[in-house]
Amino acid sequence: MMKKEKHTRMLSGAVYDLRVALHGRFAGKRKPNRKFMSKKTKDMIFYTVLIAFPIAQFAYFYVAVNVNSVLLAFKSYDILSGAYGFAGFSNFINIFKEFSGSNLMAKTAVNSLVAYAVGLIAGVPLALLFSFYITKKFPGHGFFKVILFLPSIISAIVMVVLFKYFVDRLYPEFMLRVFHKTVPGLLTDSRSAFATVLFYSILVGFGTGVLVYSGAIARIPASLTEAAKLDGITSLREFWYITLPLIFPTISTFLIVGVAGIFTNQLNLFSFFSSSAEYEVYTFGYFLFAQTAYAGTANYPRLAAYGLLFTLVAAPLTFGVKKLLEKLGPEATEF
Amino acid sequence: MKKLAMILALMLLAATAALSLAGCGGHDDKNTDKVDSTRSQIYAGIMDGGWGDAFLVSAKGKFEEKYKDVSFEDGKTGVQVMIDKQRTYNGVILRESMKTTFNEIFFTENINYYDFINAGVLADITDVVTAPLTEFGETKSIEDKMYPEEKEFLKRKSDNKYYAVPFVEPYSGIIYDADLFDSYGFYLGKGGGYVNAAGEKSAGPDGQTGTWDDGFPATYDEFFDLVDYIDGSSVVPIIWSGQYPEYASYVGTSLWTDYEGPANTRLNFTFGGTADNLVSADAAGNLTPLGPTEIGESNAALLGKQAGRFYGLDFLRRLVLSGGYHNLSYSPTLSHTNTQQEFLYSAHMSGKKPIAMMCECTWWEGEATPVFEEMAVNDASLGKKARNLGFMPLPKATTAQIGSNGGKQTLMQLNENAIFVNSRTAPAKLPLVKKFLQFFLTDAMMVNFTQVTGNPLGYNYTLTEADQAAMSPFGRSVWATKMNSTIIYTGADSALYLNHQGDVLNTRLMWDAVIGSTSYRFPVTYYKNNSTQPTKAYFDGVGKYYANIFGEPK
Numbered sequence: 001m002m003k004k005e006k007h008t009r010m011l012s013g014a015v016y017d018l019r020v021a022l023h024g025r026f027a028g029k030r031k032p033n034r035k036f037m038s039k040k041t042k043d044m045i046f047y048t049v050l051i052a053f054p055i056a057q058f059a060y061f062y063v064a065v066n067v068n069s070v071l072l073a074f075k076s077y078d079i080l081s082g083a084y085g086f087a088g089f090s091n092f093i094n095i096f097k098e099f100s101g102s103n104l105m106a107k108t109a110v111n112s113l114v115a116y117a118v119g120l121i122a123g124v125p126l127a128l129l130f131s132f133y134i135t136k137k138f139p140g141h142g143f144f145k146v147i148l149f150l151p152s153i154i155s156a157i158v159m160v161v162l163f164k165y166f167v168d169r170l171y172p173e174f175m176l177r178v179f180h181k182t183v184p185g186l187l188t189d190s191r192s193a194f195a196t197v198l199f200y201s202i203l204v205g206f207g208t209g210v211l212v213y214s215g216a217i218a219r220i221p222a223s224l225t226e227a228a229k230l231d232g233i234t235s236l237r238e239f240w241y242i243t244l245p246l247i248f249p250t251i252s253t254f255l256i257v258g259v260a261g262i263f264t265n266q267l268n269l270f271s272f273f274s275s276s277a278e279y280e281v282y283t284f285g286y287f288l289f290a291q292t293a294y295a296g297t298a299n300y301p302r303l304a305a306y307g308l309l310f311t312l313v314a315a316p317l318t319f320g321v322k323k324l325l326e327k328l329g330p331e332a333t334e335f
Numbered sequence: 336m337k338k339l340a341m342i343l344a345l346m347l348l349a350a351t352a353a354l355s356l357a358g359c360g361g362h363d364d365k366n367t368d369k370v371d372s373t374r375s376q377i378y379a380g381i382m383d384g385g386w387g388d389a390f391l392v393s394a395k396g397k398f399e400e401k402y403k404d405v406s407f408e409d410g411k412t413g414v415q416v417m418i419d420k421q422r423t424y425n426g427v428i429l430r431e432s433m434k435t436t437f438n439e440i441f442f443t444e445n446i447n448y449y450d451f452i453n454a455g456v457l458a459d460i461t462d463v464v465t466a467p468l469t470e471f472g473e474t475k476s477i478e479d480k481m482y483p484e485e486k487e488f489l490k491r492k493s494d495n496k497y498y499a500v501p502f503v504e505p506y507s508g509i510i511y512d513a514d515l516f517d518s519y520g521f522y523l524g525k526g527g528g529y530v531n532a533a534g535e536k537s538a539g540p541d542g543q544t545g546t547w548d549d550g551f552p553a554t555y556d557e558f559f560d561l562v563d564y565i566d567g568s569s570v571v572p573i574i575w576s577g578q579y580p581e582y583a584s585y586v587g588t589s590l591w592t593d594y595e596g597p598a599n600t601r602l603n604f605t606f607g608g609t610a611d612n613l614v615s616a617d618a619a620g621n622l623t624p625l626g627p628t629e630i631g632e633s634n635a636a637l638l639g640k641q642a643g644r645f646y647g648l649d650f651l652r653r654l655v656l657s658g659g660y661h662n663l664s665y666s667p668t669l670s671h672t673n674t675q676q677e678f679l680y681s682a683h684m685s686g687k688k689p690i691a692m693m694c695e696c697t698w699w700e701g702e703a704t705p706v707f708e709e710m711a712v713n714d715a716s717l718g719k720k721a722r723n724l725g726f727m728p729l730p731k732a733t734t735a736q737i738g739s740n741g742g743k744q745t746l747m748q749l750n751e752n753a754i755f756v757n758s759r760t761a762p763a764k765l766p767l768v769k770k771f772l773q774f775f776l777t778d779a780m781m782v783n784f785t786q787v788t789g790n791p792l793g794y795n796y797t798l799t800e801a802d803q804a805a806m807s808p809f810g811r812s813v814w815a816t817k818m819n820s821t822i823i824y825t826g827a828d829s830a831l832y833l834n835h836q837g838d839v840l841n842t843r844l845m846w847d848a849v850i851g852s853t854s855y856r857f858p859v860t861y862y863k864n865n866s867t868q869p870t871k872a873y874f875d876g877v878g879k880y881y882a883n884i885f886g887e888p889k
Contacts, residue, residue: 079449079830079833079834080828081493082449082452082453098883101849101879101883102849102853102854102880103852107853107854168666168668169668184665187667187668188665188666188667190860272667273578274579276579276856278855279854292427294426295427295837296427296450296833296834297447298834298835298836299837
């Protein structure tokens with residue numbers, strides 16, 4: 001036992017001596033570390049690798065798709081030969097004929113604009129108020145939170161089915177039993193169908209709005225509101241003079257995105273009526289979706305022309321609203 | 336309190352999640368076979384629709400048995416057919432998914448044939464379509480069993496090749512509860528009045544007694560007298576889906592084609608030939624013939640003025656004004672499957688009024704299979720094969736029409752159905768897949784298909800009395816319909832048809848109208864909201880819509 005311990009000590013002593021000798025030989029004489037690549041190059045490679053995939057994806061799924069759609073709007077398709085030809089502006093001419101042939105597109109435009117306007121006038125203010133209420137933890141804020149977020153968590157089809165039964169079966173039954181009045185369901189009655197769908201759309205739309213607005217309100221420094229409270233500010237004045245100006249950039253983002261959505265908002269019509277919605281309730285989003293879902297390739301150029309026309313209206317409108325909001329909105333920095 | 340709220344929220348979420356799953360329809364019977372590596376596989380895709388997949392499971396079993404000792408690939412003996420049933424296996428979505436799917440043969444609907452060919456997703460199957468089915472003991476080929484119009488359309492003229500063959504042949508119309516008709520005595524009696532099934536019945540629309548349509552309304556007038564009579568018997572005369580009002584429009588389609596007959600109806604797809612039933616209408620419903628007119632692409636819009644359209648619309652208008660429809664027939668909560676459920680349960684559930692008829696298509700019985708099964712759990716007499724339900728012969732617009740077209744109805748084949756082979760099928764597997772296609776279209780298997788689904792395939796073939804005995808009463812009545820009708824195949828290779836097959840000329844979408852400047856889709860909705868308007872209003876609207884789409888007639 002003692003012998004083994006002695007050998008171990010001798011070995012570790014020898015290793016130590018070797019290390020000391022090597023240190024004496026090379027210390028201070030190490031060659032400068034020659035870098036394989038400069039930091040700038042390494043950063044560039046990292047950056048390239050990081051964004052190559054998103055850029056490729058953007059190039060293919062956005063740029064290429066949109067360029068192709070723009071080109072398609074000026075083509076025709078011969079279904080017998082499967083060949084595309086140059087059509088000039090004939091697809092656009094046909095669309096204008098469709099516009100003049102009936103008021104379907106005018107009705108669709110009105111519905112789409114009404115949907116945006118109602119969202120703007122009713123949806124945004126209510127979402128802001130709910131967000132303020134929840135963030136300030138007023139009584140029952142937890143209940144409102146659950147109720148307003150629930151539609152965003154539950155499957156859209158389930159929500160629509162529940163709502164449909166509520167307004168189209170329960171409501172007439174309620175009216176009959178309580179008021180002894182026979183009334184049609186709110187969706188059955190063509191006079192109230194669009195308003196009902198619109199109401200639903202606003203209702204389920206609160207989830208996203210409240211989530212984002214609440215986040216923005218929560219970032220307002222507590223010291224600011226506390227100082228205001230010491231000065232005796234009421235909740236309403238706090239909302240109007242502090243909260244709204246400070247989260248205005250968030251609000252304006254919603255408003256701008258909403259303008260672009262005029263031509264894409266389906267208003268959940270497919271969930272309500274599948275492909276059998278009446279023309280009375282059509283929006284541009286549903287129109288394009290329904291047309292594309294059943295169209296053959298021969299119809300794609302016409303639909304591409306529709307898309308291009310919508311973009312020609314939506315793009316300047318969106319930029320216009322952006323400029324307007326920048327000009328009219330309060331000068332405030334969001335925290 | 337917080338904990339309680341959390342529990343309640345979780346329970347609510349669980350309940351809604353369960354509802355989501357139930358909403359999927361419980362189609363969990365997707366083939367779960369495991370791949371047997373000792374056998375060669377055929378991957379078959381099928382649209383999860385009204386016909387179900389029982390017919391394919393049946394064909395699979397028979398095919399696998401027939402070739403269990405045959406080797407199609409080195410080191411393998413026998414065949415295994417793998418079935419993949421999906422709702423998305425139809426239309427444009429299928430066209431795109433075929434570019435990546437492993438499925439080799441498809442049985443499906445909503446096929447824009449030339450679109451599929453141009454997309455390069457269909458394999459050339461000319462060899463097996465034109466070859467006699469001698470291997471299966473038959474002398475005819477698949478082509479020999481097809482209708483002339485099917486051959487003309489499916490054999491592409493530019494290369495004389497087939498890329499698809501017809502599949503199921505559905506029709507639209509009115510389904511009636513024969514048990515209810517019998518117990519309440521809703522059949523028309525020979526000397527007037529109403530009788531039950533054992534009574535002496537009227538001659539029906541073909542004008543001859545002792546035939547398949549005895550006791551049914553011969554004219555629209557008789558039909559609406561019957562509606563009034565049923566209504567007065569505390570029975571709901573008719574129901575259709577509020578969510579899909581096209582099921583009511585479909586009835587208009589059948590009445591339109593029945594009035595027009597085969598030649599005039601085919602014009603709506605070929606756009607070439609003489610139309611001899613074009614009319615103008617006045618508000619009182621008087622029709623003025625426009626005389627025989629040669630139809631081409633330049634005046635295709637004139638087809639919106641076919642008298643059959645007027646009469647089909649008139650029927651729908653009268654149906655709405657009669658008030659004899661179910662109170663949910665305009666509610667979007669009433670889907671097609673809810674409608675079937677209401678119809679089937681109505682006569683067997685206390686607190687409900689029985690429903691005598693339903694606007695539907697021949698595929699409905701397959702879709703309603705879960706309801707039949709559910710009802711049969713407590714009472715076997717309510718199962719699919721026990722209940723007497725039938726496909727009603729079409730009433731005629733006028734007495735002059737009774738017995739027209741040799742007593743045969745004219746019906747349109749719906750939904751552009753087809754069977755085809757995926758061009759991505761490995762060359763080594765192609766002969767086997769094509770053999771399965773041939774096997775599926777042998778006479779024996781076509782009979783099997785009809786027995787299992789209660790629907791005919793779009794071919795000429797026969798069923799014996801014994802074959803029919805294995806079918807449900809409804810299936811037998813559909814077969815009787817096929818035997819007593821001329822079926823219109825909707826495919827045609829006119830450029831106008833092909834360019835509008837996806838939108839205007841889809842068999843689902845043939846009743847658009849522009850009235851004033853307002854667009855309408857469904858006649859029954861229009862007449863509910865505009866009950867004082869004459870048939871002429873919608874009829875002229877259809878003409879205007881056609882003119883908008885095809886151009887003013889020149």
